[in-house]
Amino acid sequence: MLFNSLHFLTFFPIVLAAYFSIPQRWKWLLLLSASCYFYMVFIPKYILVLFALILIDYTAGIIIERAQGRRRKRWLAASLIANIGLLGFFKYFNFASANLAAFFSALHCGFVIPNLDVALPLGLSFHTFQSMSYTIEVYRGAQKAERHLGMYALYVLFFPQLVAGPIERPQNLLHQFYERREFDYQDAADGFKRIVWGLFKKTVIADRLAVFVNEVYGNSGAYNGAALIVATYLFALQIYCDFSGYTDIALGVARTMRFKLGENFNRPYFSRSIGEFWKSWHISLTTWFFDYVYSALPWRWYASLLFVFLLSGLWHGANWTFVLWGAMHGFYMVVSILTRETRRRMVAFLHLDRAPVLRKTWQQLATFHLVALAYVPFRAKSLSETWAIMVKIFNFSDWRLPLHFKSDITGLWIALAAALLLGCIERAQRDAWGSISFPGKPPIRWVVYFAMVLIVVCLGKFEAQSFVYFQF
Amino acid sequence: MALRQRSRDEIYKELTDVFRDVFDDNQIDLSDETSAKDIAGWDSLATINLAIEAERVFGVKFLTTELSRLKNVGEFVSVITQKLGR
Structure with missing residues (x-):
C-alpha cells in the first residue's frame, strides 16, 4: 500500500481510531494484523517469506541468548545466512547469473544459469537488515531476546516503516510495543x-x-x-x-x-x-x-x-x-x-x-x-x-x-x-x-x-x- | 615499570595533541575514561582521522576492527603501547 494513495487514506484513520479504542492488551494484535494487511496489498503470498524469516530470527534470538560458546556463533551465522540468503535469492540471483554467464562466455565456455522469474518482495532489503540488527544485538548482549512471537513479528512488520525504513534497532523499537498508549493531542x-x-x-x-x-x-x-x-x-x-x-x-x-x-x-x-x-x-x-x-x-x-x-x-x-x-x-x-x-x-x-x-x-x-x-x-x-x-x-x-x-x-x-x-x-x-x-x-x-x-x-x-x- | 609508566605518559601527551589537532580544540584533556560521549563530534569518521594522525605520530598501523573495539582513551593508549612494544 502506498502512503500517497486513497487506499491508505482510508486504511490509516480506521487503524488509528481502532488503535485508541481497544484495550491495551489487544493493541499489538491490531497493529500486527494491520501491518500484515498493509504488506499483503502488494503481493499477498510474500507474507509467507516474511513469516519464515520471523520464525528463524525469533528462534535464533532465544537460542543465542541461552547458549554458550560456539553454539551462539552458529545460531547467529544461521540467522545471518537465512537473511542474506533470502535477499541474495530474490534480489541478486539474476544479477549474479548474468555476470557469471558473461564471464564464462568471455572464456568461450557455454555455461548458462536460467534466470529466475520472480518479483522482488517489497522492502526486503529493509526488513532483512532490521531482522539482522535484532540477532546481532542479542548476540552482543545489548538486547534481550524477545519471547513474545507476536511482538517480534510486529518489530519486523510494523507498517509505518515496513517497506522503506527507517531501519530500526530493537533497543529503540521493541519496548515501545509494550508501553501503555492513550491518545495524546x-x-x-x-x-x-x-x-x-x-x-x-x-x-x-x-x-x-x-x-x-x-x-x-x-x-x-x-x-x-x-x-x-x-x-x-x-x-x-x-x-x-x-x-x-x-x-x-x-x-x-x-x-x-x-x-x-x-x-x-x-x-x-x-x-x-x-x-x-x-x-x-x-x-x-x-x-x-x-x-x-x-x-x-x-x-x-x-x-x-x-x-x-x-x-x-x-x-x-x-x-x-x-x-x-x-x-x-x-x-x-x-x-x-x-x-x-x-x-x-x-x-x-x-x-x-x-x-x-x-x-x-x-x-x-x-x-x-x-x-x-x-x-x-x-x-x-x-x-x-x-x-x-x-x-x-x-x-x-x-x-x-x-x-x-x-x-x-x-x-x-x-x-x-x-x-x-x-x-x-x-x-x-x-x-x-x-x-x-x-x-x-x-x-x-x-x-x-x-x-x-x-x-x-x-x-x-x-x-x-x-x-x-x-x-x- | 617506571620506564613503562613514563612511556605511557608520553603517549598520553602526544595523543592529547592528536586529539586537539583533529577536533580543533586546545581545551581537550584526556583521561583513561574519556570516551566518544565526552567529546563533541567523536564519531566513526573522527575515529578514522584520529587513527591516521596517531599512525603518523607513533609510526604504527591500525585495523578497523581494532579501532572499533576501543571503548575509551585508556584502551586506545594500551593498543598503542602494545604496538610500540612489539
Whole structure:
C-alpha cells in the first residue's frame, strides 16, 4: 500500500481510531494484523517469506541468548545466512547469473544459469537488515531476546516503516510495543503535521520533478549536456524529497500512535563535506553498515571504507550502476580524509578562515556537486549510459537548454517554487530534525497549517506514484 | 615499570595533541575514561582521522576492527603501547 494513495487514506484513520479504542492488551494484535494487511496489498503470498524469516530470527534470538560458546556463533551465522540468503535469492540471483554467464562466455565456455522469474518482495532489503540488527544485538548482549512471537513479528512488520525504513534497532523499537498508549493531542498534531509535510515533499516536489527527470533520463541520447545537467540537479532534489518525504510520513504515522521512530535525514544538502553528508542522509542505513560491517573488518580504514560503500551501493540494487555510485562515494570519502591536512593548510594560506560564510558556501556547493555527480550512475540504466551521459555533461560545447519538453512546464515551476520554500524552511531550522513547526500564536499557526494542506491538495500530484526507495 | 609508566605518559601527551589537532580544540584533556560521549563530534569518521594522525605520530598501523573495539582513551593508549612494544 502506498502512503500517497486513497487506499491508505482510508486504511490509516480506521487503524488509528481502532488503535485508541481497544484495550491495551489487544493493541499489538491490531497493529500486527494491520501491518500484515498493509504488506499483503502488494503481493499477498510474500507474507509467507516474511513469516519464515520471523520464525528463524525469533528462534535464533532465544537460542543465542541461552547458549554458550560456539553454539551462539552458529545460531547467529544461521540467522545471518537465512537473511542474506533470502535477499541474495530474490534480489541478486539474476544479477549474479548474468555476470557469471558473461564471464564464462568471455572464456568461450557455454555455461548458462536460467534466470529466475520472480518479483522482488517489497522492502526486503529493509526488513532483512532490521531482522539482522535484532540477532546481532542479542548476540552482543545489548538486547534481550524477545519471547513474545507476536511482538517480534510486529518489530519486523510494523507498517509505518515496513517497506522503506527507517531501519530500526530493537533497543529503540521493541519496548515501545509494550508501553501503555492513550491518545495524546500533541503527538497526534505533531504526527499529522509531519505527514502533511511529507506529502508536500512527495506529491508537490518529487513527483512533479520526476516527470522531467524521467523524460530526459528515459531518452538520454536525445538530450544535450545542459539538459542532462539540469535533469541531474532535478533528480537530486527529487530523490531527497521522495525518500525524506516517505520518512516524514512514516515517522508522522508512527507518531500519531505515539511511537517514536529514528530520524533518517538531517538536511543532507547543507552538508559541508561528504562525511557530513553521510551523517545526514539515510542515517539508519549508514549507521547499520558502520556498526555491523565496517567495525568487523580486519583491514585498514581506506579498504574498509571502500568495501562498505561498494556494499552500500549493491544494497540499493543489483546493477553495476549502483556499485559505481557506491564506489564514487567511497572514493570521495577516502580522498576527503586523505586531503584533510592539505585543505586545512590551503584555508590558512588563502585566509578563508576570515570569511566563514564564503568558506561554508563553497564547501556546501562542492559537496552537493559531488553528490549530484554520483547520481548519474544511480539514475542511469547501465554503465554504458552513465558513460555517455558523463561525456555529454563534461563536454562544455553546447549550453543551450532544449525548450521542447513534452511534459507540462507549469508542473516544473510549481515543483521548483515548492523546493525553494523547502530549502528556506530547512535553512531556518538550524538544529531541528526534519520536524516542522512554525512560530507564532495558534491562529497564525493554524492558518499556515491549513495553507500547507491546501497546497498539498491543490498542487500535489496524486497519481499514486511509487516511492523510489520501495524498489530497494 | 617506571620506564613503562613514563612511556605511557608520553603517549598520553602526544595523543592529547592528536586529539586537539583533529577536533580543533586546545581545551581537550584526556583521561583513561574519556570516551566518544565526552567529546563533541567523536564519531566513526573522527575515529578514522584520529587513527591516521596517531599512525603518523607513533609510526604504527591500525585495523578497523581494532579501532572499533576501543571503548575509551585508556584502551586506545594500551593498543598503542602494545604496538610500540612489539
